[in-house]
Amino acid sequence: MVATARRIQQACSHCSVAHLCLPYSLDPVEISRLESQISFDRSVTAGDQLFAQGDQLKALYAISKGSFKTAVVDANGLEQIMGFYFPGDLLGLDALGEQTHQCTATAIENAAVCRLPFHQLEGLLTQLPSLRSRLMRLMGQALTDDEQQLLAMGQKNSEGRLATLLLNFSRRRAMRNLDSTTVYLNMKRADLANYLGMRVETISRVLGHLQSQGILDRKRKEVKILDLAALHTRAGSTAWVADD
Amino acid sequence: MVATARRIQQACSHCSVAHLCLPYSLDPVEISRLESQISFDRSVTAGDQLFAQGDQLKALYAISKGSFKTAVVDANGLEQIMGFYFPGDLLGLDALGEQTHQCTATAIENAAVCRLPFHQLEGLLTQLPSLRSRLMRLMGQALTDDEQQLLAMGQKNSEGRLATLLLNFSRRRAMRNLDSTTVYLNMKRADLANYLGMRVETISRVLGHLQSQGILDRKRKEVKILDLAALHTRAGSTAWVADD
């Protein structure tokens, strides 16, 4: 058990996003209870699904490399991209309520994840109040994120929504100690458009507009933020009442 | 302790929405641990706030009578109505993550709530796995509800969003064993419009249109659903591509 704990600590100590991650927050004694069930750096190919809507909850996944999208499909067949996820993010929390995944998680590019078997975690939940509150906090954050997105969808115009997304990606890069003046839009325009409730053409035009204003500089999927303050202003602009 | 448990059971047995409610799911021994801290049927006046965004989490509230709205305000001062809540619904779950309320809950009309002090509940969480999973399930439902709303906002036009809301209210009335062919829009048009991401004028027009099609019949705030199937069709209609 000590050997396992050490193995996990080593794995985490080499992981650039350990400070954001669930297993990292367990102490060695706690980790030893997960035995050797956690699998580190399982590689995932672009397009692969970690889990699908309706699947029974078997594990949570901590992203160590690459990026993912989650999507739900409703009774009418309408698909909605629910979020984009990067290293350090935990996937599968939406299944904690019904023990069934409520969305499908797909790799946007080649990626790697740490797999945390849920029945092991669940056993720890009763014994470790710290783990329970950690998970509750993460669910609370997921709720807050959804609510921020709802606010953007309801109150902001296209420019405001796109600016909000760029700032969101930038902030999350900062949390991973990466250059927050650059963000990477690795997902397809169609996914971005679906997520933001607009059309691919509008995405192109708004990005072009922000570039022509000197707020952004684009090179393929890489977007450099040249004027953070201006981007914040655009992000705050309400729907149908531009403020400049 | 036994007397307290009996008092609670009596209170719950007279409550028409007990089957939806959190304290109801505790057995007498568990309830006795909450001592006499739960206050039943605290009356709340229209316009009163149960809690405000930023407040420390002190209690959860189970609605026994009346209805509430929750709203968040972002850094730019934009307000978004996040949801409407009816008897049997639990308010305050959004605070479980950060121990701080993430939204403001306001009574839409005169109402009554059962107050569940959180530090009592929290003590029970470690001892009662059933309570923990009940709360997790409720948080999971809150997540799913937000995601359904995001889907509606991103993929549906005004008619689809309003039809979706009417069906949602109808379904929730069915859960309370009330006539699900009638729903009551007791909130102000402005709140409804904000929640649905549209203008009050559009709400009026869409309701008028649905009435002229014989799908609804309106008498003030009371809306009778005459053609459920048609309403479902309208609810499934996507944005910008009407399907009739």
Add this chain to the structure above:
DNA sequence: TCCACACGTTGATCCAGATCAATATAAATA
């Protein structure tokens, strides 16, 4: 009961962003 004011509805006009169309660029396959 009446009055004042907040709220809801209806009509006319306008515009952000969808839609349609054509082209350019990147990725996949041979």
Add this chain to the structure above:
DNA sequence: TATTTATATTGATCTGGATCAACGTGTGGA
């Protein structure tokens, strides 16, 4: 490498729903 196919951009046009304006209607306080 060339060739095909998927994805992204740019232009022209159209429209759902916002905006502006005017008018009903309901409610709470004196």
